[in-house]
Amino acid sequence: MIGSSPRTKMPEQPPEIRARNFKEVPFGLSEELALSEASRCLNCKNPLCVQGCPVGVKIPEFIKLIKEEQFAAAARKIKETNALPAVCGRVCPQEVQCEAKCILGIKHEPVAIGYLERFCADYEREMELTEIPEPAPPTGKRVAVIGSGPSGLTVAGDLVKLGHEVVIFEALHKPGGVLTYGIPEFRLPKKIVQAEVDNLIKQGADLQVDSVMGKMRSVDELMNEDGFDAVYIGVGAGLPRFMNIPGENLNNIYSANEYLTRVNLMKAYLFPIYATPVEKGKKVAVIGGGNVAMDSVRTALRLGAEKAMIVYRRAKEQLPGRKEEVHHAEQEGVEFHLLHNPIRYIGDENGCVKAMECIKMELGEPDSSGRRRPIPIEGSEFMLECDMVIVSIGTGANPVIFSTLPDVNRNKWGYIEVNEETMETSKPFVYAGGDIVTGSATVIQAMGAGRIAANAIHKKLSEQPKKKKDK
Amino acid sequence: MVREYRIIEKSEIVPNVHKFVIRDHSIARKAQAGQFVLVMANEKGERIPLTLSDWDLKEGTITLYVLELGVSTMELIDLCEGDSLFSLAGPLGHEAEVKKFGRVLLGGGCFGVGGIYPIAKAMKEEGNHVTAIIEARSNYLIYNQEEIGSVVDELYITTSDGSMGLKGHVQDQLAELIKNGKRYDRAYFMGCTFMLMKCSEATRPQKIPTGVALNAIMLDGTGMCGCCRVSVGGETKFACVDGPELDGHAVDWDELFIRKHIYREEEAVSYQSHACRSMTGYERDRKTPEGGGA
Numbered sequence: 086m087i088g089s090s091p092r093t094k095m096p097e098q099p100p101e102i103r104a105r106n107f108k109e110v111p112f113g114l115s116e117e118l119a120l121s122e123a124s125r126c127l128n129c130k131n132p133l134c135v136q137g138c139p140v141g142v143k144i145p146e147f148i149k150l151i152k153e154e155q156f157a158a159a160a161r162k163i164k165e166t167n168a169l170p171a172v173c174g175r176v177c178p179q180e181v182q183c184e185a186k187c188i189l190g191i192k193h194e195p196v197a198i199g200y201l202e203r204f205c206a207d208y209e210r211e212m213e214l215t216e217i218p219e220p221a222p223p224t225g226k227r228v229a230v231i232g233s234g235p236s237g238l239t240v241a242g243d244l245v246k247l248g249h250e251v252v253i254f255e256a257l258h259k260p261g262g263v264l265t266y267g268i269p270e271f272r273l274p275k276k277i278v279q280a281e282v283d284n285l286i287k288q289g290a291d292l293q294v295d296s297v298m299g300k301m302r303s304v305d306e307l308m309n310e311d312g313f314d315a316v317y318i319g320v321g322a323g324l325p326r327f328m329n330i331p332g333e334n335l336n337n338i339y340s341a342n343e344y345l346t347r348v349n350l351m352k353a354y355l356f357p358i359y360a361t362p363v364e365k366g367k368k369v370a371v372i373g374g375g376n377v378a379m380d381s382v383r384t385a386l387r388l389g390a391e392k393a394m395i396v397y398r399r400a401k402e403q404l405p406g407r408k409e410e411v412h413h414a415e416q417e418g419v420e421f422h423l424l425h426n427p428i429r430y431i432g433d434e435n436g437c438v439k440a441m442e443c444i445k446m447e448l449g450e451p452d453s454s455g456r457r458r459p460i461p462i463e464g465s466e467f468m469l470e471c472d473m474v475i476v477s478i479g480t481g482a483n484p485v486i487f488s489t490l491p492d493v494n495r496n497k498w499g500y501i502e503v504n505e506e507t508m509e510t511s512k513p514f515v516y517a518g519g520d521i522v523t524g525s526a527t528v529i530q531a532m533g534a535g536r537i538a539a540n541a542i543h544k545k546l547s548e549q550p551k552k553k554k555d556k
Numbered sequence: 557m558v559r560e561y562r563i564i565e566k567s568e569i570v571p572n573v574h575k576f577v578i579r580d581h582s583i584a585r586k587a588q589a590g591q592f593v594l595v596m597a598n599e600k601g602e603r604i605p606l607t608l609s610d611w612d613l614k615e616g617t618i619t620l621y622v623l624e625l626g627v628s629t630m631e632l633i634d635l636c637e638g639d640s641l642f643s644l645a646g647p648l649g650h651e652a653e654v655k656k657f658g659r660v661l662l663g664g665g666c667f668g669v670g671g672i673y674p675i676a677k678a679m680k681e682e683g684n685h686v687t688a689i690i691e692a693r694s695n696y697l698i699y700n701q702e703e704i705g706s707v708v709d710e711l712y713i714t715t716s717d718g719s720m721g722l723k724g725h726v727q728d729q730l731a732e733l734i735k736n737g738k739r740y741d742r743a744y745f746m747g748c749t750f751m752l753m754k755c756s757e758a759t760r761p762q763k764i765p766t767g768v769a770l771n772a773i774m775l776d777g778t779g780m781c782g783c784c785r786v787s788v789g790g791e792t793k794f795a796c797v798d799g800p801e802l803d804g805h806a807v808d809w810d811e812l813f814i815r816k817h818i819y820r821e822e823e824a825v826s827y828q829s830h831a832c833r834s835m836t837g838y839e840r841d842r843k844t845p846e847g848g849g850a
Binding site: 256257258294295302323325329335336339340342343351356357358359361364484 | 600648776792797819
């Protein structure tokens with residue numbers, strides 16, 4: 086029977102090898118494996134998988150094209166609703182989205198939709214079959230996109246296709262946002278991000294790096310002086326949280342943002358060829374259990390850690406990280422110290438961390454997030470030796486852009502309030518989406534917000550009379 | 557508009573103090589006293605913070621002073637007039653607190669001799685009586701004194717060897733002025749961390765509100781990483797977005813010194829291995845495992 090054949094396993098580097106290099110872990114599917122996996126799809130009349138996708142990728146349709154060996158056409162089918170399939174195929178949490186809804190998952194295992202998405206996107210790129218869509222005739226409207234992460238790239242891609250002039254402003258010296266500074270090379274090769282950005286530029290988008298908006302230019306200046314008709318804010322949630330416990334400013338205690346930025350954006354793993362250094366801990370403790378924590382702990386392994394530990398205050402079932410990342414980390418030898426929480430750090434004579442005091446936790450009643458609340462067990466304190474700590478407990482709203490943006494309403498956490506149907510903020514013609522609206526979320530959710538905003542911006546600008554060219 | 561970050565003028569104005577004038581209209585038109593920029597000399601370089609020491613709206617240029625301290629500053633200094641920086645972002649950080657205080661005392665050492673000039677100018681424009689003290693090891697290392705002298709009411713120079721002005725440091729001159737009955741309503745210091753600490757100690761007995769321009773290690777310079785965190789009055793602040801001006805009487809200096817030295821060993825490795833970078837491009841490329849194994 087169709088579908089009862091086992092789900093295809095993605096070939097990957099063996100754990101003991103890959104834990105010491107920065108090359109991508111899974112190799113991707115061969116054509117043969119992709120065909121065999123695609124043949125498992127039942128091509129449901131009422132495809133639930135599509136409902137599970139935040140951007141509604143036409144999953145059965147693209148899989149049908151794979152079955153017909155039209156791989157590049159399959160990639161284009163995905164791109165009708167998802168601008169970055171090579172990225173999403175690698176970093177989406179499919180097991181809680183499309184694949185969770187797959188009918189096959191009830192009796193058997195769901196179709197490996199993510200693997201197939203990655204396969205056709207890679208095929209299209211590697212065979213150089215990427216088509217640059219012909220943009221619509223110029224509308225004469227200009228849109229500024231602040232931030233070149235997943236949501237900004239989506240907005241820019243959609244609007245440029247519709248004939249708007251788009252300028253993307255990126256604060257760092259390289260585009261991609263979290264795809265570049267955050268997600269490591271072994272999970273998302275940077276050449277893929279670069280290829281996506283290159284395509285966007287070929288379509289006519291203008292990319293300005295080194296542009297810290299709120300500092301170099303304010304949103305008001307963009308609109309009143311630089312002639313932009315609308316602005317999209319997709320700056321992410323780039324303010325690392327710390328626990329504010331004693332000793333947290335000791336040396337070799339990093340935020341995950343700093344650690345990953347040093348390694349990924351600045352390529353500290355190639356130090357001293359690249360000039361930015363990073364400490365190489367031997368006993369590394371990563372606080373937190375999300376994808377960023379998994380990325381950090383696996384990076385520490387690759388930089389030579391003998392002991393790489395996750396310290397997480399809840400139990401394994403509550404680990405918020407993508408299943409595959411947790412699984413990969415376990416395979417590579419990461420130790421999981423679950424139901425543990427640090428309460429203070431102890432330094433050596435040079436001011437470097439040498440241990441942390443932890444307390445054991447137990448799970449109580451579910452909290453507002455629906456997860457069972459961790460409660461410290463009194464008297465269970467103990468010492469855990471470590472020479473490096475990476476704090477990966479989430480991020481908050483970065484304040485930089487808001488210093489010159491007083492008239493955009495924000496919620497109690499500092500995130501921007503938007504009309505969820507349009508992503509428009511309280512300031513007309515200013516839109517926002519991604520982590521700066523939702524707080525830390527996933528790449529695909531940020532892209533979903535970008536898509537909504539792009540449609541709304543297009544609609545609103547199309548209703549506006551054409552302005553006189555005075556520039 | 558393409559920003560090129562071209563070096564318009566570069567000169568070693570005194571031994572190991574290099575003045576850079578760089579064209580960038582975007583930053584020049586927004587620069588405020590006390591802010592900084594992040595600079596990368598080349599694609600493989602570090603992102604290093606440098607104080608905006610002057611700017612020219614009409615020409616669209618900014619002025620930076622660079623002292624060679626390690627590989628990254630060395631690579632910057634290797635660039636010539638007409639070259640472009642790889643990356644230049646700013647203006648970053650809050651502007652210095654500038655308002656009518658009354659009698660203002662400014663102190664500058666190292667790069668801060670250049671960096672206090674815009675603050676002196678802004679303080680003067682607000683109608684303050686401005687006294688500036690600048691320091692160097694010896695008379696031949698003093699720079700920028702005419703520029704600063706032209707905007708302040710009083711200028712004092714100190715040298716470690718006594719070859720010019722008072723023998724000693726900014727804080728020694730400050731102590732002397734206070735001894736002679738001078739009173740100040742506000743102090744602001746810019747220079748190396750040791751100097752900032754010493755000067756803050758010197759203003760503490762008189763309870764002169766003291767701002768220091770902290771030069772912590774930075775990475776993105778926009779509050780994204782927390783690398784530059786520093787304890788001020790028991791609270792963690794980010795020097796890049798909460799500063800760079802912070803309360804000199806509340807800074808945990810011991811912690812700051814330790815944090816500044818985290819990469820001391822790596823700095824040595826970087827310096828030692830730097831000779832390989834002057835190899836031919838071919839050799840260099842062969843040794844660069846781009847995106848490859850560690």
